[in-house]
Amino acid sequence: MEAQLNVQLITHTSDPERVVSSAARLCYSSADIQSIMDHLTVEKINEFVNKLANMGHESPFEHVTFTFGIEGVSRSLLAQITRHRIASYSVKSQRYVREGQFAYVIPDEIKKYPGAKNLYIMAMEQAQEDYNSITDALLFEYFLEYIKTYEPEIYALYETKRDTFDFSCSDFYDEHINKVPNKVYNAMEKKAIENARYVLPNACETKIVMTMNARSLLNFFSLRGCERAQDEIRNLATEMLRIVKPIAPNIFKVAGPSCVKKFCSEGPMSCGRPKEIKQFFLTL
Secondary structure (H helix, E strand, O other), rough: OOOOOEEEEEEOOOOOHHHHHHHHHOOOOOHHHHHHHHHHHHHHHHHHHHHHHOOOHHHHHHOEEHHHHHHEEHHHHHHHHHHOEEEEEOOOOOOOOOOOOOEEEOOHHHHOOHHHHHHHHHHHHHHHHHHHHHHHHHHHHHHHHHHHOOOHHHHHHHHOOOOOOOOOOOHHHHHHHHOOOOOHHHHHHHHHHHHHHHOOOOEEEEEEEEEEEHHHHHHHHHHHHHOOOHHHHHHHHHHHHHHHHHOOOOOOOEEEEEEEHOOOOOHHHHOOOHHHHHHHOOOO
């Protein structure tokens, strides 16, 4: 099952540009904080935040945070996004959550070619089968260890039947697994899935709650909004910027890859379309 990107803003700093303006003005004022805030009109806030952005004086932006709920992204993206260290992450655990039928991300480049896409989907289906088989095999071994110790009569029955023609491990397991207490079974399953997960692909879908301050977001948009970033994380960065821009339009006025604000910093690796990219982000 193909995963679909879904991004929502869970919460953010209230009145973010007023917070930024008051923090920045405090550095250059002898007035108390409340007086500074009381004298901040909308016009002054807009003017001051734009001035800070143009000067590149972004430390006051760190007082503003945004928390996102992100679904439909791959473990491959997770490895990339956690390289942005000034952020907080909570991620769906593959140790505690069984991937009974995992969704997966199909890269845009693979989608372009039907033959490659079909092979990719077959690989995902095989990975699911392997994960299920290893999980079930481990559970059966843990089940045997338990009954050998605590239900010796059932274990003796297993030894009597296991070499017979009509013996089925899964049938035997289903018939007697109720002898294992729930608490013990839960520990067995956790141990099984945390080891079986090693066969799951990078494409496996995960879910993330992520909090970043506005300065970190600007850096994130600069690096991951660029055409040189991989499609999946670029799509995520673009959607996140689309969400936050109306909330703090002056902070994120020229957010995006380096070509939006000044010039392309990629040199010979440039995509060659800076004007087009700039226009896209400025009208986002």
